Amino acid sequence: MRRTAPEGHGPVRFGPPLPEDGLPVLPELSAVLAAAASRGGHEPVGGGRTLREAACGYWDRRGLHCDPDRVAAGPGSPALLLALTAALDGDVLVPRPCAAWWAPYARLLGRPAFHVPTPPESGGVPDPYALLETVRRVRAEGGDPRLLVLSVADDPTATVAPPELLHETVEAAQGEGLHLVSDETWRDTLHEPRDTVLLSPAEMVPGRVTVVTDLAGAMLPPGWPAAVARFPAGEDGEGLHARVLDILTALDARVAAPIAAAAAYALGEPEPVTARVATSVRLHALLAAEAHAAVIAAGALARPPRSGRHLYVDLAPLRPALTAHGVDDAQELEDFLTARLGMPAPGGHRFGDDLEAPRVRLSTGALVAGSDTERAECLTSPTPLELPQVQRALIRLKSVFDDLRDDAQRWEPPR
Numbered sequence: 001m002r003r004t005a006p007e008g009h010g011p012v013r014f015g016p017p018l019p020e021d022g023l024p025v026l027p028e029l030s031a032v033l034a035a036a037a038s039r040g041g042h043e044p045v046g047g048g049r050t051l052r053e054a055a056c057g058y059w060d061r062r063g064l065h066c067d068p069d070r071v072a073a074g075p076g077s078p079a080l081l082l083a084l085t086a087a088l089d090g091d092v093l094v095p096r097p098c099a100a101w102w103a104p105y106a107r108l109l110g111r112p113a114f115h116v117p118t119p120p121e122s123g124g125v126p127d128p129y130a131l132l133e134t135v136r137r138v139r140a141e142g143g144d145p146r147l148l149v150l151s152v153a154d155d156p157t158a159t160v161a162p163p164e165l166l167h168e169t170v171e172a173a174q175g176e177g178l179h180l181v182s183d184e185t186w187r188d189t190l191h192e193p194r195d196t197v198l199l200s201p202a203e204m205v206p207g208r209v210t211v212v213t214d215l216a217g218a219m220l221p222p223g224w225p226a227a228v229a230r231f232p233a234g235e236d237g238e239g240l241h242a243r244v245l246d247i248l249t250a251l252d253a254r255v256a257a258p259i260a261a262a263a264a265y266a267l268g269e270p271e272p273v274t275a276r277v278a279t280s281v282r283l284h285a286l287l288a289a290e291a292h293a294a295v296i297a298a299g300a301l302a303r304p305p306r307s308g309r310h311l312y313v314d315l316a317p318l319r320p321a322l323t324a325h326g327v328d329d330a331q332e333l334e335d336f337l338t339a340r341l342g343m344p345a346p347g348g349h350r351f352g353d354d355l356e357a358p359r360v361r362l363s364t365g366a367l368v369a370g371s372d373t374e375r376a377e378c379l380t381s382p383t384p385l386e387l388p389q390v391q392r393a394l395i396r397l398k399s400v401f402d403d404l405r406d407d408a409q410r411w412e413p414p415r
Helices: 027-035 049-060 077-088 102-108 128-140 163-175 235-251 257-267 271-297 316-324 330-341 372-380 388-411
Strands: 071-074 091-096 113-117 145-150 179-183 209-214 227-230 310-314 359-363
Touching (some): 027 271, 049 071, 049 257, 071 077, 071 235, 077 102, 077 145, 077 179, 077 209, 077 227, 091 102, 091 128, 102 113, 113 128, 128 145, 271 310, 271 372, 271 388, 316 388, 330 359, 330 388
Parallel strands (some): 091 113, 091 145, 179 209
Antiparallel strands (some): 071 227, 209 227, 310 359
């Protein structure tokens, strides 16, 4: 992740990648990939039949019936979102904050991307009243909003939007004629799946929602790019699917055959995959809870993480300490914490927040350190937080934030 600087850069800023899990590749996945390694070609544009049928089975098990002819696969969700944005035309609406890779694709196509505030309790889904006001304002200024991108299980905030909020927002978007892209990359990483209700917008308005899932969220290593999109039924969905395939063809955005074999295997959810997903989610839930406790104890703010491998931290209460260290914006905070923590700490400006807001996303995968053997031990240990390599990473995290708390108290002006 390079530092954002005006020199030598165009208007498109690509942010940090998805948070990694820090774990060794599942051996069964490696075996499937190795068995297909002699296949040196690519899948057809949009994915072969086997991969698309596997994606349908995955969604069917989650209550989202689909047809293989309404599924498209691509080499990661950025390629699919770029194709969807180009196919739908018009202006793009995204939450504030949002995944770092959403807005750049609109800008790459020369489309305005308008950020809509999210409510205090969760990110990923815009406040419905703010959405209506933004649409009204954009149209009054001559714009043409057509696409809303949202995520129920969110990057960067690691929250899960409550069903009642989602319903109100989807209803508002439907009333304004917007097409929705639901990024459901993190839906299989709920920290408390029995206590968390996750609904897809596609369950509410099946005819106006395209679901995109990047398999790097839960099933594949981030370096094995594969994602799938589920298009709505009906003529509109059929036309959108055809246009997206045309754009993917122009981009030659196809999944490599060995990656497609691994993706189809993972989407089938055999026992080794489901066991690894469950174990990984439990590990990262523990790490996220510990990291959240550390930043809250230091006086920073963060919503409790409910999904994913990350948390989003607001250091505004520690601003006196940051100012004393010469940190005045999110980019400087990113540089400062990345150096102090020894792990990526991308600033909130990469996720659509104001540059002046001292916010960062911290990834729990960076807390899983050591050799392959040590990292694998994190999966098998009944007490992974007590492993020496994990303890060292957590102690460093707590120490950095405790020092900022102490500095803030020292530099706080007298009342």
